[in-house]
Amino acid sequence: MAELALPLPPGSTIGIIGGGQLGRMLSQAASRLGFDVLILDPEENCPAARVSRGQFVAAYDDPAALTIMGRACDVVTFEFENVPSASIEQLAEGGALVAPGPTALAVAQDRVDEKTFLNAVGAATVDFVAVDTLDDLIAGLETLGTPALLKTRRDGYDGKGQAWVASADEAAEAFAAIGGRPAILEARAAFTRELSIIAARGHDGSVAVYPLGENEHSGGVLRVTTAPAAVDTVTDARAREIATDILDGLDYVGVMGIELFDLGEGRLLVNEIAPRVHNTGHWTQDGCICDQFEQHIRAIAGWPLGPTEAHARVEMTNLLGDEVDQWAGLAAEPNARLHLYGKAEARPGRKMAHVNRVGPLA
Structure with a gap:
């Protein structure tokens, strides 16, 4: 495919490695902006493929499929950080535009490397x-x-x-x-609560940061994110500084999720980073003009980053396993927006959907 200059125009093709719910919502956002989307995933007819132009049914490290995808797409991204870093390296070495790049993926895939990097850019950890x-x-x-x-x-x-x-x-x-x-x-971290921040960086180095969210977990799985979180100006400023330092340190392009431990009085530790759109950012779909999925597409395509201010307070709740069977009642709630992932089997603990309950800003 002939090389296109950034920003990519509508009608360009975006490749997404991974066909789960994050790939599905990325594809839907890309379609709204006029892009075509191709998915690479080993599961035939995966959730993301059903809302996209096409799918490569292949393993994430299939050399032939990656070669074809790199040639067919103007930019390639991924929906989860366990994609083999060698796959991203193959795409980049083959001349494909890949965002985020292989460095960010490799850092996030190894927890020791991740914390070493975070400390090096001034983002404290345990x-x-x-x-x-x-x-x-x-x-x-x-x-x-x-x-x-x-x-x-x-x-x-x-x-x-x-x-x-x-x-x-x-x-x-x-x-x-x-x-x-x-x-x-x-x-062990003596923190009072877990916060998260969703941030994006463009090819030109511009950075956009969303308001902080406050997270509640059960059994190691995120259940609820409430955003914007009630934080003081010192904590908010420090979180934004941390996000910018991480993105710049990786020369990152795209959206990143950053989980933080709040120790109080503006003191924050980074728990982990995710080089992709993030579960704790789902609230932006109904709380912001430009949600995290559109923001990621904008960033990797070289478009201007969208606004990140919240226009509503949102409580995002994950629906796990057969909790998705509550869809009819949830759809009847006047302040609820239901986001179903199109997964065929509701296994225990599996993320099947989320619901955003929307209210006025305090």
């Missing part, structure tokens, strides 16, 4: 040690104290691949529980 062996874990517990949180370095999400260690006597059991894999041990 204290941590790398763990490769049981002896490393025992030594780490002596350094950090207990309780401490053991997480796999790679691939964990929604509370998976992690275990709390209350004492050295539990070290062997905890290490076995995560499969004896390379891990990170994190000191």
